Structure formats: C-alpha cells, structure tokens
Amino acid sequence: MGRIDYLHDPDAPPANSVVPSVVAFIQNEAGQVLMIQRSDNGRWALPGGGHDAGESISDTVVREVWEETGIKAEVVELTGIYTDPGHVMKYDDGEVRQQFSMCFRARPVGGxxxxxxxxTQVRWIAPADLPQMDIHPTMRLRIEHAMDRTRTAPYIG
Structure with missing residues (x-):
C-alpha cells in the first residue's frame, strides 16, 4: 500500500482517522541509529507503527521494532508526542490519517x-550520515529530540 505525506499543505485531503502510533529511536554501542527504508513511500524512518488494542504502548514499540527490523528492543523512555494536525498521510485505500505519534528511546537487546x-532496507546509520538521507521533516524532528539527551521532559506538540 502506498502513502503520501502532506505537511502544512493547503491542498492536503482532510483527515478521516487518527491512529496512535509509535517510533523507536535505538542506538547500538557504536552510536549508530537503527533506521528503516519504508516500502510504502521509500523514505528512511525510525522503525514503528500503529498501536493495537490489547497491548501496552511499550509492547507496541517492542513488537513494531521486531516486526520491521529483526531487532529485539527494550523501551527506555518517552522522548516526544507528535500530534500536528497539519501532517496527514494519505493511503491508497482512502484512509487519510492525522499524525499521532509517540517517540521512545529504546535499546537493542538481541536479534x-x-x-x-x-x-526494503534496515541499517545501522551513523548520526553524521543522517542529514544526507531522504527522511521526512517530521521524522527528522523526532530524531533530533531523541538525540538531545539534555532535554528534561518529552516534547509534546
């Protein structure tokens, strides 16, 4: 299924759903960041996905990281909540989803x-290489917030 992201675009279709979702910022011992290349839009992103009924939000993080990357993860802390109504994602099936994403710092524990x-690809990427990659601006914001270890509270916006 394909996906088109709209960010503060006056021509964006109106949202018809909101699905709580998660992304995980994970660094290995060398400081590299776990990144995926999405099959629906070709862009690089942190691993993550939608929250399912019957699971805790930390279970969602662990499940999504495992499903998308083969890495077993352990949640460390929340780094941000992102609910910008100006960011919508249109899917081939007609769903137009308003962003509602929580970013968690996690650590790899196996896999x-x-x-x-x-x-389509899963890699450990050096932080210095991230600026050259095709990463959506909203995902870059999550990465920046998660990398900033001086923050005393999660970003909420």
Missing part, C-alpha cells in the same frame, strides 16, 4: 537485522 514486508 539480527532483517527486512519485512514494510521495509
């Missing part, structure tokens, strides 16, 4: 890198 039906 091996692998792709999934949602990822």
């Amino acid at each position: 091996e890198l692998r792709t999934s039906n949602e990822t």
Whole structure:
C-alpha cells in the first residue's frame, strides 16, 4: 500500500482517522541509529507503527521494532508526542490519517537485522550520515529530540 505525506499543505485531503502510533529511536554501542527504508513511500524512518488494542504502548514499540527490523528492543523512555494536525498521510485505500505519534528511546537487546514486508532496507546509520538521507521533516524532528539527551521532559506538540 502506498502513502503520501502532506505537511502544512493547503491542498492536503482532510483527515478521516487518527491512529496512535509509535517510533523507536535505538542506538547500538557504536552510536549508530537503527533506521528503516519504508516500502510504502521509500523514505528512511525510525522503525514503528500503529498501536493495537490489547497491548501496552511499550509492547507496541517492542513488537513494531521486531516486526520491521529483526531487532529485539527494550523501551527506555518517552522522548516526544507528535500530534500536528497539519501532517496527514494519505493511503491508497482512502484512509487519510492525522499524525499521532509517540517517540521512545529504546535499546537493542538481541536479534539480527532483517527486512519485512514494510521495509526494503534496515541499517545501522551513523548520526553524521543522517542529514544526507531522504527522511521526512517530521521524522527528522523526532530524531533530533531523541538525540538531545539534555532535554528534561518529552516534547509534546
């Protein structure tokens, strides 16, 4: 299924759904960031996805990271909540979803890198290489907030 992101675009279709979702900022011992290339839009992103009924939000983080990357993760802390109504995602099936994403810092505790039906590539990326990658501006914001260890409270916006 394809996806088009709209960010403060006056021509964006109106949202018809809101789905709580998560992304995980994970660094290995070398300081590299776990990144996926999404199969729905080709962009690089932190691993993550939608929250399912019957699971805790930390369970969602662990499940999504495992499903998309093959890495077992442990949640450390919340780094931000992102609910900008000006960011909507249009899917091929007609869903137009308003952003509602929580970003968590997590640590790898096992597993091996692998792709999934949602990822075309999974890599550990040096932070210095992130600026050259095709990453949506809202995902860059999550990464910046998660990398900033001087923050005393999560970003909420």
